[in-house]
Amino acid sequence: MKLHAAIWVAPCAAFWLALAGTTASAQLSGAGDDPDALAKELENADAQADGSVRDPWEGFNRKMFAFNDGLDRKLMTPTAKAYRAVTHKKQRKGIRNFMANLRTPLIFVNDILQGEPKRAGETLGRFFINSTIGFGGMGDPAERMGIAQHSEDFGQTLAVWGVDSGPYMVLPFLGPSTMRDGFGAGVDLTLSPAFWISTDPAMYFQYTTAGVGVITAREPLIEPLDGIRADSLDFYASIRSFYLQSRKREINNGRTTYEDLPDIGDFEEFDELE
Amino acid sequence: MTRLNRRSFTACAAACFVAIGIAQPAAADQAAETYVQNLLDEAAPRLTSGDQEAMLAAVDELVDKYVDMRRVGRFVLGRAARQMTDEQAAEYFPLFNDYAKMVYRNTMENYAGQKLVVTGSVDRAAYDIIVNSKVANPEPGDQFADAVIHWRIYRDKEGNMSIFDAGANEIWLAIEQQEQFTSIIANNGGGVKGIDALIKDMKARLNG
Numbered sequence: 001m002k003l004h005a006a007i008w009v010a011p012c013a014a015f016w017l018a019l020a021g022t023t024a025s026a027q028l029s030g031a032g033d034d035p036d037a038l039a040k041e042l043e044n045a046d047a048q049a050d051g052s053v054r055d056p057w058e059g060f061n062r063k064m065f066a067f068n069d070g071l072d073r074k075l076m077t078p079t080a081k082a083y084r085a086v087t088h089k090k091q092r093k094g095i096r097n098f099m100a101n102l103r104t105p106l107i108f109v110n111d112i113l114q115g116e117p118k119r120a121g122e123t124l125g126r127f128f129i130n131s132t133i134g135f136g137g138m139g140d141p142a143e144r145m146g147i148a149q150h151s152e153d154f155g156q157t158l159a160v161w162g163v164d165s166g167p168y169m170v171l172p173f174l175g176p177s178t179m180r181d182g183f184g185a186g187v188d189l190t191l192s193p194a195f196w197i198s199t200d201p202a203m204y205f206q207y208t209t210a211g212v213g214v215i216t217a218r219e220p221l222i223e224p225l226d227g228i229r230a231d232s233l234d235f236y237a238s239i240r241s242f243y244l245q246s247r248k249r250e251i252n253n254g255r256t257t258y259e260d261l262p263d264i265g266d267f268e269e270f271d272e273l274e
Numbered sequence: 275m276t277r278l279n280r281r282s283f284t285a286c287a288a289a290c291f292v293a294i295g296i297a298q299p300a301a302a303d304q305a306a307e308t309y310v311q312n313l314l315d316e317a318a319p320r321l322t323s324g325d326q327e328a329m330l331a332a333v334d335e336l337v338d339k340y341v342d343m344r345r346v347g348r349f350v351l352g353r354a355a356r357q358m359t360d361e362q363a364a365e366y367f368p369l370f371n372d373y374a375k376m377v378y379r380n381t382m383e384n385y386a387g388q389k390l391v392v393t394g395s396v397d398r399a400a401y402d403i404i405v406n407s408k409v410a411n412p413e414p415g416d417q418f419a420d421a422v423i424h425w426r427i428y429r430d431k432e433g434n435m436s437i438f439d440a441g442a443n444e445i446w447l448a449i450e451q452q453e454q455f456t457s458i459i460a461n462n463g464g465g466v467k468g469i470d471a472l473i474k475d476m477k478a479r480l481n482g
Contacts, residue, residue, distance in 0.1 A: 238450055262349075
């Protein structure tokens with residue numbers, strides 16, 4: 001179990017880094033759609049009644065964040081830069097596609113669990129198309145056919161089932177999360193067949209995919225994360241905001257709703273500014 | 275028409291009315307869309323000139339022209355805005371202006387070379403409108419090809435509009451800044467004391 005625990009650190013680290021990368025990596029599957037009932041129910045899932053973020057363990061979280069940030073500066077960023085230096089842009093794109101294709105069965109299962117047959121069909125279609133004429137997933141012909149990639153995980157499934165996010169938390173190595181999403185990441189790990197196989201090849205497969213997954217997720221985020229780090233007055237609060245905003249969008253499956261935005265005040269409140 | 279039929283008809287009509295009411299998207303706002311498209315049309319040639327210095331200067335000018343910095347600066351303070359003293363306000367707002375421009379400059383650098391077109395809008399209130407845009411004719415594989423760029427517009431009583439916030443794929447800059455600012459204020463004693471700490475941090479960042 002110790003070995004397994006070590007293995008799932010890496011993909012989850014990639015997961016939070018990808019989310020923290022904000023807009024560059026975000027996928028759009030239905031912006032502009034009418035807000036549906038689900039989106040309305042979920043819209044305030046990560047906020048308290050007064051709109052503030054639920055972060056009761058901020059002291060612990062900040063310590064973990066500093067630890068993760070140090071690890072990122074000393075290990076992840078140099079590794080990502082080295083990876084960029086020795087690979088061509090097209091090669092990196094191919095490897096990213098391949099890693100994304102490996103996650104497709106997990107996405108499919110969560111599509112089904114969320115009662116999204118159309119999205120499940122798209123996921124299945126993407127998997128077959130990209131695994132065959134996409135050279136085992138290195139290419140993404142499905143995207144060119146108009147079947148866009150989307151992400152799903154068990155944390156999102158729990159949210160769709162009505163499970164509250166719980167407090168925000170930063171886990172060592174794993175990064176930003178919530179109680180619900182942290183639990184969901186653990187369940188996602190067990191959905192991989194390789195998790196249940198205790199042979200050496202299965203272990204090597206998990207180590208390799210975890211390591212490659214982290215590096216390929218981190219590489220495109222070198223500049224965006226450097227930018228956020230440089231601009232922020234409070235890097236911790238900045239990443240927390242980006243994570244929770246990104247997460248809300250993912251849970252809503254891209255169905256845009258603007259109702260949960262904080263009010264910018266009415267005429268009267270701002271009159272004193274004039 | 276029998277009583278039952280009348281009831282059925284009324285029920286059906288009510289159901290249709292409700293269904294139509296639910297199905298209708300929030301109203302679009304043509305004036306706000308035109309306002310944002312004018313901004314984008316003005317910005318495009320200035321942000322794609324290739325001259326880095328000119329581009330950054332253009333961002334500053336566009337921000338001065340279109341963004342209501344005082345309103346945004348107040349919003350990002352959250353509830354603490356009501357506790358700010360006049361002396362603090364005199365110091366804070368110019369600092370916020372410089373800080374926000376720095377953030378806008380760095381953000382816009384990522385989008386340089388992209389021409390955006392307005393795709394629609396949603397009225398949250400008479401004074402609060404979201405205008406959406408996207409990259410026009412993106413190159414194949416463009417990382418921003420599917421991105422929705424949002425513009426949150428504030429409209430005052432006279433109908434004058436200004437940019438209040440900007441975001442991409444539902445990640446908003448002012449909301450993220452508000453979280454940072456309120457966090458700093460809260461972690462430094464809150465209220466006036468917290469705002470002093472924020473001002474100190476802003477000075478350090480701008481001078482650093």
